[in-house]
Amino acid sequence: MKELISIIVPVYNVDKYISYCIESIRRQSIQNFELILVNDGSKDNSGTICDEYAQIDSRIKVIHKKNGGLGSARNAGIDMATGEFIFFCDSDDWIGINYLEILYSAIIENKADQAVGSFTKVTENEKICIKHEEGIYDISTSEDKIQYCFYKIFGRKHGWETWTRLYRTNIIKNNEIRFCEHCDNFAEDLGYSLVYSLYCSKIVSVNSAEYFYRVRPNSIMTSNVGQFKFNAVNEIFIYFHDKYIKALDGYRIKDILPIFHFLIMFNQYFNIIGTTSYPMLKKELNNIENYDVWSQQTKQLLNIKHYKLLKQYFGKYNAIRILLLSHYCLHGNWNRFKIESGLFYRFNNKGGN
Secondary structure, eight states: OOOSEEEEEEESSOTTTHHHHHHHHHTOSOOOEEEEEEEESOSSSHHHHHHHHHHHOTTEEEEEEOOOOHHHHHHHHHHHOOSSEEEEOOTTOEEOTTHHHHHHHHHHHTTOSEEEOOEEEEOSSOEEEEOOOOEEEEOOSHHHHHHHIIIIIITTSSOOOGGGEEEEHHHHHHTTOOOOSSSTTSSHHHHHHHHHHHTOSEEEEOOOOOEEEEOOTTSHHHHTTTOOOHHHHHHHHHHHHHHHHHHHTTTTHHHHHHHHHHHHHHHHHHHHTTTSOHHHHHHHHHTOTTHHHHHHHHHHTSSHHHHHHHHHHHOHHHHHHHHHHHHHHHTTOHHHHHHHHHHHSSOOOSSOO
16 A cells, blocks of 8 residues: 655654654554655664664664755655655654644645644743644635745744645655755755745645654754854755746746845844854855855845835835845844844735734
C-alpha cells in the first residue's frame, strides 16, 4: 500500500530529544505513513538511535549524509518521499496524537493544496499556544496569491513555519520547490512557505495547536538569535524571484517584487531587532553578495508609483513607513530603522487585519 504521508525529520545532534519526537510520530492516529529520518552528519548518538528505530519499524527510513544544514537535509528527505503528502517535523519537537489526521482531513475535505495548523511554543517554564487564523482561502488568481502572502504569511495570520503545514507531494516535486541550501539555516521556512503558496489554488487553516515547538539553548533557531544575515535574505529573495516568474508568469513583476524583497528583509530583521549591534548590521550590509540586486530592489520602492501601490495594499501610513524603512536601510540609518520598525510591525491594511 502506498504511503499516505511522508514525514521528514532532519536530525543533527539531538540524541536527548529524537526518541521523544519519533515516538510521538509512531503514535499518530493516522498510521499509513513513512518516516524519513535524515541524519545530517550528527556527531553524537543521533544516527545510531535512528538506525535502531528503523530496525523495529518498517515505516522508518534513515538517510546518513554529510552535514549540509537544515535545507539540505529536508531536500534529501523530499527526494526520498513517496507519500501523497509531505509533512516536516523538527527533531527536537513532537506532535499530538491527532495532529496529522486533523491536517489530512482538512486538506481532503476542502480539496485544498495546503493545510495550515497552529502550534504550541514550549520553553523550560511554560507552554504558549500560537493560534493561527482559521478559514478556507481561494487563491486561484495571481492577485489572490500575492494578497495571501502579504496578509496571511507576512501579516503572521498563518506564519511561515513549514512544520505546521501539510503539503501535496506532486506540487513540490512537479515544480521543484526546494529549500535554500545557501542560507546558513536562516529564513528557509519563510522562502519555502512563500514559494509553495504561489502554486496553490486553495489553502485551509485549522486551529489545532498539537505541534509542540521546543525552544532550547544551542538549537539551530536559537543560535541565529541576534544575527541578521543580508546575504541569506538576498539568497532567499533571488530564489523567490525565479519561482515567482515561473508560478505567476511574471505577473506585475516590476511592481510586486520590490515589495516582496522589502517584506522578506524586514520580517527577518524584526526577529532580531534590539539584539544586533548597528556596527554588525553595517558590516553585513557592506559584505552583501549580489549587492546590485539588493540595492536595485530597495531603490525601486522609493518612487511615487510604488507609494500608490503600497497605499493600496497596506494603507497610507504603512506605505509611508515602508518608504522610510527602505530609505533608512539603504543608507544604513539603523537607529531610525529600529524606531520606525516598531510602528510598522503589525500591518494595518485593507484585507490583512
